[in-house]
Amino acid sequence: MMVSIVLNLLNEKRHIRDLLDSLVIQEGPVEIVVVDAGSRDGTVEIIKGYMAKHPQIRFFHHPGTRGESTNFGISQTNGDAVATIGGDCIANPFWVKELRGSLARFDIVAGKTINIGYHAFEDLERVELHHRGFDVSYPSASMAWRRDVLKTVRGFDEWFITAEDIDLNFRAVSQGFTLGYNPEAIVYHRTKGSFRGFFKQAFWNGWGRKQLTMKHGNLWPSYKPQRLLETSRSFWAVARLAVAVLGYLLCKFFERPPERMMADGGKEQSEPPPAGG
Numbered sequence: 001m002m003v004s005i006v007l008n009l010l011n012e013k014r015h016i017r018d019l020l021d022s023l024v025i026q027e028g029p030v031e032i033v034v035v036d037a038g039s040r041d042g043t044v045e046i047i048k049g050y051m052a053k054h055p056q057i058r059f060f061h062h063p064g065t066r067g068e069s070t071n072f073g074i075s076q077t078n079g080d081a082v083a084t085i086g087g088d089c090i091a092n093p094f095w096v097k098e099l100r101g102s103l104a105r106f107d108i109v110a111g112k113t114i115n116i117g118y119h120a121f122e123d124l125e126r127v128e129l130h131h132r133g134f135d136v137s138y139p140s141a142s143m144a145w146r147r148d149v150l151k152t153v154r155g156f157d158e159w160f161i162t163a164e165d166i167d168l169n170f171r172a173v174s175q176g177f178t179l180g181y182n183p184e185a186i187v188y189h190r191t192k193g194s195f196r197g198f199f200k201q202a203f204w205n206g207w208g209r210k211q212l213t214m215k216h217g218n219l220w221p222s223y224k225p226q227r228l229l230e231t232s233r234s235f236w237a238v239a240r241l242a243v244a245v246l247g248y249l250l251c252k253f254f255e256r257p258p259e260r261m262m263a264d265g266g267k268e269q270s271e272p273p274p275a276g277g
Contacts, residue, residue, distance in 0.1 A: 001029075001079075001080045001081055001103060001104075002029045002030070002031070002078065002079040002080050002081075003029070003031075003079050003081050003082075003083055003100055003144065004030075004031050004032075004033055004078060004079030004082050004083070005023060005026075005032045005082075005084070005085065005096070006070060006073035006077065006082055006083070006084050007019070007032065007033070007034045007073070007084075007087060008037060008069045008070045008073060008087070009034060009035065009036050009037065009047075009087040010036070010037040010038060010039055010043075010087070011041045011043060012039070012041075012043050012087035012088065013042045013043045013046065015089075015190065016046050016047065016087065017046060019085070019088075019090060019091075020032075020046075020047070020050050022090045022091040022095075023085075023091055024050070024054045024056070026093070026095060026096040026097070027094070027096055027097040027100075028056075030056060030079075030096055031056050031077065031078060031079060032054075032056055032057045033058050033060070033073045033077050034047055034059045034060065034073075035061075035062050035069045035072055036059070036060070036061050036062075037062065037063045037064065037066075038061075038063040044059075044061075047059055058076065060072065064158065065158050065159075065161065066156070066160075066161075066162070067155070067156030067157055067158040067160055068156075068158040070084065070155075070164075071155040071156050071158065074150060080146065080147055081100070081103050081144050081145060081146050081147060082144065082145055082150060083096065083099055083143065083145075084140045084141070084144075084165075085141055085142060085187055086139075086140075086187075086189060088189065088190040089113075089142070089187045089189045089190070090188040091142075091186075091187050092186035092187065094184065094185075095142070095186060098182050098184045098186075099111060099144040099182065100144075101182075103146055105180060106179060106180030107145070107146050107148075107177035108143070108144070108146070108149060108169060108177060109143070109144045109179075109181070109182055110135075110138030110142065110143055110180070110181050110182070110185075111142035111181075111182055111184075111186060111187055112142065112181075113138075113139055113141050113142050113186075113187050114187070114188050114189065115189050115190075116188050116189065116191065127244075128223070129166060129170075129212075129219065129222050129223060130222050130223075131170050131173050131174070132174070134169075134173050134178075134179040135179075135181075136166055136169035136173055136179065137166050137169075138169070138179075138181070139165060140164075140165035141187055141189050142186075142187035143165065144185075145168075149172050149177050152172070152175055152177075153168060153171045153175060155168070156168050157215070159258050160211050161204055161207055161208055162204045162205050162208030163205070163208030163209055163212050166212060167212060167215065167216075170212070170216060198240070199240075199243045202239075202240040202243040202244045203243050203244065204247060205244050205247065206243065206245055206246065206247030206251070207251040207255070209244070209248055210247070210249075210251035214251075214257050214261065215257070215261060
């Protein structure tokens with residue numbers, strides 16, 4: 001199975017060498033499609049240097065939201081499956097091999113993301129969202145989809161600021177696709193290096209969760225209260241949750257859903273008909 005790795009990057013000069021070094025050694029067949037969203041810090045020059053040595057790397061420039069830039073990258077791929085990883089991540093040498101193996105059993109595969117960096121942020125867990133028996137909240141920092149999944153759901157929704165990966169998985173599961181988890185498909189993710197970056201990320205994560213409810217309706221029953229309590233015991237977890245709630249509330253008052261959602265009473269159909277139906 002040919003796996004296309006899509007990178008959506010913006011000002012990743014500090015990390016891009018480590019990321020590319022970890023990707024060019026993955027088990028083939030693999031192609032690496034890099035989409036730059038408007039970097040101004042020297043990221044592009046580093047990528048072009050790698051391209052001279054590694055022909056499996058292709059480069060494109062396409063600014064936009066995370067969903068928009070990633071969709072463009074997907075449109076340039078040739079693989080049977082598409083994998084994504086964050087610009088501030090490092091892939092385990094067996095990452096693609098493990099994803100490929102799991103894609104033989106599942107339509108979508110989530111890998112394990114290990115946070116590295118400031119110790120207070122390392123152990124913070126994501127807020128899980130469950131739909132039809134699947135946890136759809138795994139981050140796209142370590143994900144892979146079979147091509148027919150992305151074709152059926154028409155890729156990422158470009159309206160989202162964050163949570164576009166959760167939305168895509170939600171829609172895919174609604175269409176009957178399966179989602180599996182492989183803890184051996186490991187990616188190391190750098191946590192934010194400053195308190196400002198940490199809280200900024202939390203704010204926009206909260207904003208994205210509200211966008212999800214605007215699109216799919218009330219999702220609170222899909223969260224597990226016990227897990228919310230278990231993941232919010234430390235000071236930093238509580239602080240992150242408080243900032244995320246602020247982002248959630250401000251999104252409610254200041255975000256305007258697209259016309260395609262307004263036409264459906266502010267909620268887009270979460271289970272669209274099959275393609276061609």
